[in-house]
Amino acid sequence: MRKKILATLLAMAVSGTVQAQTVTVELQLPAISSSQYKRPYVAVWVEKQGERRALSTLAVWYEDKKWLKDIRRWWRKAGRYDTDVDAVTGATRAPGTYTLDWQTENLPQGDYLICLEAVREHGNRTLLKQLVTVGEGAKEYRIAAGDELGPVSIKVGE
Template structure:
């Protein structure tokens, strides 16, 4: 509960600067597919998920990395999630409450990300994956939010599979 609370506060401050009431917050139901690969050396990718809105600071929702390395060592490679690092990552402190998470294995992952109060308007949800000894790919989902609702779908071709988003009040 503590974690959810601080994430919502951060989110509201960054994007909508509206009332910090969890009751008015939207949730982003997100499905992210990490493709299975047959390669000699495989490490689960580092993944960043963030929300962009024109005129507002990009807002990081979730980052998957090696959170269990001693001395916070996994953070060293966060800058390899390059677009995210430039857009938002380099301004954050890690580990970050409600944002940091462990890397995930290949497969389809369902997430429910609290997003604070999203006003009506055009947003872009961005998912970027960077894999050690592998490639990097970004999938962008432009979504129009109206009355706290919206949805979008897209798919990557290499480091990410299908990504689907449903915004719900």
């Protein structure tokens, strides 16, 4: 047991934990011209690779819980477990640019998967993913646009 604790402490010392680094995700909901246009359901969350459940949900924009399952990957990784989501939920948003912050405080240094998913009634579904490294200083990432999401920019702060 003591050996195990020691090993864990050592591992932590080697890998280090991340001190209050901010990851900023800037996303765009494109204007889509359609007579059937409804604002998309959107979720943004963080996964640690190899783990079944999401680490943290940054935002969920929806109208009716009946259709939350259609944000398929987010629903499977986070939504259905209903953990700490209320604080980040809100109504669906109009086309435009939105910024979300993720505080990495007390997280082990390493790679995290930022996921963005948007699904629109009578429209498409778009899932975008980017692996980001936290705990190694400032970094910047860009994800190319999909049908329901414009280009995404992710900044890992100092």
